[in-house]
Amino acid sequence: MIRKLFVWLFVALALGLSFSFYKELPSEIPSKFANLEGSPTAYASKNLMLFIIPFAMIINSLSLSTLSFMRKQGVTFKRLEKILDNIAITVNIVLLVLHCAIIYIGLGNEGNILLLLPIIVGIIFVVTGNLLPRIQVKDTHKNALKQASYGIWHQVSRTVSYSLFFWGLIMMFSILLPQNLILTSFFVILTLTVVSAFFFSYIRYTRYVKIN
Numbered sequence: 001m002i003r004k005l006f007v008w009l010f011v012a013l014a015l016g017l018s019f020s021f022y023k024e025l026p027s028e029i030p031s032k033f034a035n036l037e038g039s040p041t042a043y044a045s046k047n048l049m050l051f052i053i054p055f056a057m058i059i060n061s062l063s064l065s066t067l068s069f070m071r072k073q074g075v076t077f078k079r080l081e082k083i084l085d086n087i088a089i090t091v092n093i094v095l096l097v098l099h100c101a102i103i104y105i106g107l108g109n110e111g112n113i114l115l116l117l118p119i120i121v122g123i124i125f126v127v128t129g130n131l132l133p134r135i136q137v138k139d140t141h142k143n144a145l146k147q148a149s150y151g152i153w154h155q156v157s158r159t160v161s162y163s164l165f166f167w168g169l170i171m172m173f174s175i176l177l178p179q180n181l182i183l184t185s186f187f188v189i190l191t192l193t194v195v196s197a198f199f200f201s202y203i204r205y206t207r208y209v210k211i212n
Contacts, residue, residue, distance in 0.1 A: 003082070003085035003086070003088075003089060004064065004065070004085065006089055007060075007061045007064060007085070007088050007089055007092055008061055010057060010089070010092040010093060010095075010096050011054060011057045011058055011061055011092065013096060014053060014054040014057055014095070014096050014099050015051075015054045017099065017100065017103055018050040018051055018054060018099075018103075021050075021103050021106075021107065022046070022050060024107060025046050025050070025103070025106050025107060026046070026106070027045065027046060028043040028044060028045060028046065029043060029044070029046045029049050029050075029102060029103075029105075029106030030042070030043055030049075030102055030105050030106055031043055031044035031048075031049055031102075033113045033114075036114070037112060037114075038111070038112035038113040038114035038115065039110075039112065039113075040105060046106070049102060049106070050103075053095050053096075053098060053099040053102070054099070056095055057091075057092050057095050057096070060088055060091050060092060060095075061088065061092065063088070064084060064085065064088040082134070083131055083134055086127055086130070086131055087127070087131075089127075090123060090124060090127045093123055094120050094123060094124070097116060097119060097120060098116070098120075101113050101116055112179075114183060115175065115179065115182050115183070117183070117186055118171045118172060118174045118175050118182060118185070118186045118189075119172055119175055121168075121171060121186070121190070122168045122169065122170075122171035122172030122174075123168070123172065124168070125164040125165070125167060125168025125171065125193065126164070126165055126168035126169060126172070128161070128164050128168075129160075129161040129162065129163070129164030129165030129166075129168060130161070130165060131161075132157045132158070132160060132161035132164070133157060133158055133161050152205060152208060155204045155205065155208045156201045156204060156205055158204075159197070159200045159201045159204045160197045160201055162200075163193055163196045163197040163200065164193065164197065167189055167192060167193040167196070168193075170189055171186065171189045171190070171193075174186060174189060
């Protein structure tokens with residue numbers, strides 16, 4: 001229940017920002033950022049840009065409500081519902097961050113929207129790292145191959161989740177670095193995340209195979 005309230009709270013914040021800054025914004029605001037500088041390359045009516053992201057957030061929230069109703073009808077499971085709640089919250093947070101950035105730049109402030117990458121990707125990594133261990137499958141003693149596969153999944157998924165969570169947090173805090181170092185640190189951390197996830201997963205996998 002609390003997760004669903006947060007999902008709709010982010011929608012309310014986005015709509016509140018749109019109405020609060022509507023009069024202050026020019027008739028057209030940035031709608032596209034298609035260069036390495038992260039500066040606006042195209043503009044669209046503020047009537048569209050101020051409400052298209054909140055609309056997407058509403059669709060995302062309604063989808064979650066629909067899935068929750070289906071769960072009550074016995075279509076989905078409680079564990080799956082919690083995972084979907086977290087995914088919906090993450091999507092709305094990412095959209096809210098983008099919405100704030102568009103409004104900020106639309107007000108005439110200079111900014112590189114690419115600098116949001118560490119925050120957005122970091123949030124996704126942290127949430128994914130938190131969710132992976134919850135995606136569990138039951139062992140079966142009837143099929144040895146399936147049982148081995150499930151065992152490997154449990155071992156590897158936990159290792160990957162630790163890497164994603166740890167490096168995701170570091171990536172989010174990298175936004176505090178000097179501006180000229182943010183994107184460089186982002187790609188360095190991204191590389192370390194992938195390498196560490198594969199490396200430690202392989203070690204965990206080989207140990208599991210030897211034991212079993």
